[in-house]
Amino acid sequence: DTAVSQTPKYLVTQMGNDKSIKCEQNLGHDTMYWYKQDSKKFLKIMFSYNNKELIINETVPNRFSPKSPDKAHLNLHINSLELGDSAVYFCASSQGGQGAKNIQYFGAGTRLSVL
């Protein structure tokens, strides 16, 4: 069983559309994250939720809205997609807490292409 799974793996869409990426973890972790990886492989954290509560919210356009229906799921909804949103988006989870419990486990990524 995949520990952190994201769907879809690939997403090709037109500018202006609204799309969602789903993430589920079966590790029993309390904390989940969304990252964006640009074309130069640079990874930046976007959001983090702990037990369904937002704990990290980096400077991200408000077109991006994370939703956590329960602690095993953290979905990312993007409104009015723009060309610059094209990237690979990674979901991750960790136990939460201190030190080694902060190790993050990553999904395989969702490659978003906005045309």
Add this chain to the structure above:
Amino acid sequence: AQSVTQLDSHVSVSEGTPVLLRCNYSSSYSPSLFWYVQHPNKGLQLLLKYTSAATLVKGINGFEAEFKKSETSFHLTKPSAHMSDAAEYFCVVSGYSSASKIIFGSGTRLSIRP
């Protein structure tokens, strides 16, 4: 404030020779440090972690890293490179809790020559 710098964007070594990927960090408190590997079109996999225990950390696939506080470094090494090691490597610094900021380095692409 925290930051992490990977000193080389690309490292190329011959198969069977040692690997050194350099990482320097800056943190105003005791950090947690990680190395992740990303193979082409794949997600990120944890190689090893430092969380204030032993300063020499052993990871998977023969990699290890040494935390040197005096040099603010956490370089990744492997005695003998294998073709399957070709990938992108990320050094990561984090505070002690899950609410702390997590900063990724810009990545080092490791190429292995036959």
